[in-house]
Amino acid sequence: MRINWQLRRLNLKIVYYGPALSGKTTNLEQIHLSVDPKRRSDLVSLKTHEDRTLYFDFLQLELGKLAGLTPQIQLYTVPGQAYYEASRRIVLRGADGVVFVADSDVRRMRANLAAWRKMREHLESFGIDMDTFPVVVQFNKRDLPTAIPATTMSKLLRLNGQPLFNAVAFEGKGVLPTLKAITKAVVGQVQKELA
Amino acid sequence: MNAQSNSSYQLRSGTSILPSQDKAFHDLLNGLLQQLPAKFMMLVDVAGQVVVAKGEHSNINLVMLGSLVAGDLAASQEIARLTNEYQDYQIVLREGQDSHTFIAEAGNYLALFVQVGHEVPLGWARMLITKASQQLEEIMQENEPSQEEVAGFELEMAASLADADDDLSDLFGDALDDMWLD
Numbered sequence: 001m002r003i004n005w006q007l008r009r010l011n012l013k014i015v016y017y018g019p020a021l022s023g024k025t026t027n028l029e030q031i032h033l034s035v036d037p038k039r040r041s042d043l044v045s046l047k048t049h050e051d052r053t054l055y056f057d058f059l060q061l062e063l064g065k066l067a068g069l070t071p072q073i074q075l076y077t078v079p080g081q082a083y084y085e086a087s088r089r090i091v092l093r094g095a096d097g098v099v100f101v102a103d104s105d106v107r108r109m110r111a112n113l114a115a116w117r118k119m120r121e122h123l124e125s126f127g128i129d130m131d132t133f134p135v136v137v138q139f140n141k142r143d144l145p146t147a148i149p150a151t152t153m154s155k156l157l158r159l160n161g162q163p164l165f166n167a168v169a170f171e172g173k174g175v176l177p178t179l180k181a182i183t184k185a186v187v188g189q190v191q192k193e194l195a
Numbered sequence: 196m197n198a199q200s201n202s203s204y205q206l207r208s209g210t211s212i213l214p215s216q217d218k219a220f221h222d223l224l225n226g227l228l229q230q231l232p233a234k235f236m237m238l239v240d241v242a243g244q245v246v247v248a249k250g251e252h253s254n255i256n257l258v259m260l261g262s263l264v265a266g267d268l269a270a271s272q273e274i275a276r277l278t279n280e281y282q283d284y285q286i287v288l289r290e291g292q293d294s295h296t297f298i299a300e301a302g303n304y305l306a307l308f309v310q311v312g313h314e315v316p317l318g319w320a321r322m323l324i325t326k327a328s329q330q331l332e333e334i335m336q337e338n339e340p341s342q343e344e345v346a347g348f349e350l351e352m353a354a355s356l357a358d359a360d361d362d363l364s365d366l367f368g369d370a371l372d373d374m375w376l377d
Contacts, residue, residue, distance in 0.1 A: 001210075002210045002211070002212065002240050002242070002244055003210075003211045003212065004212040004217060004246070005211065005212065005213050005214055005217075006212065006213070006214040006217035006218075007217070011240075011242070011244040013242040013244075034375055034376055035374050035375060035376065036374045036375075036376055039374040040374075041256075041258040041259065042256065042258075042259055044259050044262055044263065046266070055266060055270070056262075056266060058243070058259070058262040060258050060262075061371075061374070063367065063370040063371070063374070064370060064373075064374075066363070066366045066367065066370060067363055067366060071367065071370075072244070074242060074243065074244065074262070076262075086273055086277075087270070089273075090266070090269040090270060090273055091266075091269075093241065093269065094240075094241055094242045176371065176372075176375055179371060180367075180368045180371050180372075183364075183367050183368065183371060184364035184365070184367060184368050185364075187363055187364045187367045188363075188364045191363050191364070
């Protein structure tokens with residue numbers, strides 16, 4: 001995060017992380033579609049020819065004036081494909097909070113688990129204390145007939161009290177609650193650090 | 196808020212830019228803009244957030260460019276590490292027909308993007324940009340507010356946080372609701 005005391009500007013970086021095709025970019029696309037255009041940037045997407053995320057997607061939100069500060073939230077996604085591990089680590093650097101987007105399809109549980117473990121590994125390599133770092137989990141694609149129960153997914157990922165949201169991001173369902181939850185978690189952490 | 200010492204303004208993570216540092220950034224980049232001379236330059240943090248922009252940028256989307264500059268530099272640093280060529284204050288140069296662009300690392304938190312015309316010698320530009328990068332890092336490290344700044348922050352932060360009480364998170368949540376179009 002960055003605070004510019006001259007401009008009273010608070011900048012926060014939130015990263016959407018998860019396995020390939022879990023819906024990270026879809027979350028940002030839905031936010032881009034749903035937010036007042038005066039309060040957001042254009043959506044930056046660095047994609048391959050096959051329309052897959054190559055490096056990151058980026059969107060900035062302007063929240064107006066709050067408590068004497070002008071907050072801006074920067075949303076990034078990581079590329080999900082397995083061989084972009086180095087890129088994922090780069091994008092995670094400097095994150096103030098993470099949304100982990102898991103795929104509810106029963107066939108993607110192994111990929112979810114691998115991504116979850118790797119994300120923790122990256123964050124810990126930055127010296128981040130996972131007990132206090134803001135993480136919100138989104139179980140996406142809940143509309144799939146092959147979706148496994150959320151309780152089972154929670155057990156598989158061994159979630160430890162992280163806020164959890166069901167979503168069908170393609171339809172916009174669950175996108176705002178997830179964004180609000182991670183934002184509030186990050187702001188709560190900032191308040192603790194400033195207190 | 197306990198603002199008895201300078202450390203009160205230091206976040207455990209991320210960066211905090213004081214008015215004195217902000218002014219120093221502006222002064223330094225104004226000088227660099229003239230000296231090179233440059234068409235356009237921009238200081239961003241490593242997350243891509245724009246700190247200062249100078250020169251002609253009315254047709255440039257600074258927010259998008261900031262994210263791409265940070266991403267470009269981060270990728271270049273990682274490439275350098277993987278190929279055992281990493282060193283401090285590295286510069287990425289792109290030569291163009293009409294202008295050249297430099298992206299320079301300025302310490303752990305900042306990156307400097309500079310665009311110069313083709314008539315500016317590359318060696319001259321590289322030397323000045325490297326020097327400026329080092330000075331930017333020094334400014335960032337000199338996180339020592341003056342007594343006047345300390346007094347000002349004490350008052351303003353106390354007032355802001357008192358107004359917000361414990362509901363700052365809720366304020367952010369409400370702001371997101373407000374900007375969401377159904």
